[in-house]
Amino acid sequence: MADKYDVIVIGAGPGGYVAAIRCAQLGMKTACVEKRETLGGTCLNVGCIPSKALLSASEKYEEAGHHFKGMGIEVGKLGLDLKTMMGFKDEVVEANTKGIEFLFKKNKIDHLKGAGEIIEAGKVKVGDKTYEADSIIIATGSDVISLPGIEIDEKKIVSSTGALELSEVPKSMVVIGGGVIGLEMGTVWRRLGTKVTVVEFLDNILPGMDEEIRKEALKIFKKQGIDFKLSSKVTKAVTTSQNVALQVEPAAGGDTESIVADIVLMAVGRKPYTDGLGLDKIGVDLDERGRIKTDEFFETSVEGIYAIGDAIIGPMLAHKAEDEGVILAELLDGQTGHIDYNMVPGVVYTWPEISAVGKTEEQLKEDGVKYNAGKFPFMANGRARAMGMTEGFVKILADAETDKVLGVHMIGPNVGELISEAVTVMEFDGSAEDIARTCHAHPTLTEVTKEAALAVDKRPIHI
Ligand code: NAI
Secondary structure: OOEEEEEEEEOOOHHHHHHHHHHHHOOOOEEEEEOOOOOOHHHHHHOHHHHHHHHHHHHHHHHHHHOOHHHOOOOOOOOOOHHHHHHHHHHHHHHHHHHHHHHHHHOOOEEEEOOEEEEEOOEEEEOOEEEEEEEEEEOOOEEEOOOOOOOOOOOOEEOHHHHOOOOOOOOEEEEEOOOHHHHHHHHHHHHOOOEEEEEOOOOOOOOOOOHHHHHHHHHHHHHOOOEEEOOEEEEEEEEOOOOEEEEEEEOOOOOOEEEEEOEEEEOOOEEEOOOOOOHHHHOOOEOOOOOEOOOOOOEOOOOOEEEOHHHOOOOOOHHHHHHHHHHHHHHHOOOOOOOOHHHOOEEEOOOOEEEEEEOOHHHHHHHOOOEEEEEEEHHHOHHHHHHOOOOOEEEEEEEOOOOEEEEEEEEEOOHHHHHHHHHHHHHOOOEHHHHHHOOOOOOOOHHHHHHHHHHHOOOOOOO
């Protein structure tokens, strides 16, 4: 007799483990299959969490090296102990993954160790054992994409995983792809002393974000010392024991040039990961990009099999997967729920940080929506000045007729946190005037958001 569950979740990343916890909270007998030794998926083990640990540590290093003196702090000769920094990162990861283990025990969720294969609706095989469940949730996430003919060896040509594990600071690094991973990891190593060159296919970095933010980000990262080769593509990579020689060509074609680097970071995007699940055998449909097709209730083309997170449509973000996990658990419990992808914020954890929610100016123009834009710089904010972090701005886009907030775009200190106010206002269908009339503590960075809201009506106070 096979073990029987109400729900089996496959994958213990932010989508899967959160779905499992919410199912268990709602009284469902729940198991979660995970093939990695530790829980937490890409995000906790080799993604968001370790990268934020290195971002944080490298930011402090840079501050100590470049900003402390101006604030009257003498630290003597600055040194880098990369092994200890990596140890700090590993401890952060361990604490987080152990935390999920604790939550599984607390919620009486069985952790089935191994790779899960769906035999048919209601049956999941892990190792040589088959488990039964009324509902199966696929939350297997995504995997890195490489370029044709270029193999990621995680030594010289690395993905984000390898970039988090380098044992010494490379003298030079070429980052292929000026997206989120390329910029986050590129800035970490740049701060630690690497000469970083970003090769980006398009004519600007961070595709999909608001154009004005992209321009400002490019300007700031250039000033920080990162080199950019825009409108360029890598066509070949030759690895030797010393380094990697890349053949780089204009995106539109033309003369190639060779760039040599100690390390190459491949960051051209990720693809849904569904290998080994047996989806083709049981008839779960995928779309043209390999994403599992679902209806608005996250059900796949096979009844009783659901999918969430990076493996389905929508932004590949941990918090999007988490929200889907909670909603799906509640739907399985007979409740209602849905997700509005327009309200999913995006954050790039570079310094300065970049964040956004809702529509960009370009999207509003394309949709023919009339809007007013209000913008306010951190330079004119007392707290930002006191912190010595005055780069960037907040931009609010509001409907010209109703003043409803349609999009908010930020670049500046701590804007990964500041965006949350914008998301809340938008979830409540709030207006720019609502933000402007809300009391914001002084002196805080949040006043920049308030001033940007006032600027929508052309009445900012401090500029
Ligand atoms: P991405 O989609 O953000 O960026 C990929 C970049 O590579 C794009 O700028 C694209 O134009 C460029 N590109 C594509 N083909 C190229 C080529 N042949 N040559 C040069 N450039 C090329 O993908 P990324 O950075 O790999 O991240 C993967 C996923 O992980 C994204 O969906 C991202 O949202 C997510 N992620 C999110 C984080 C966050 O929220 N802070 C952190 C890390 C990853």
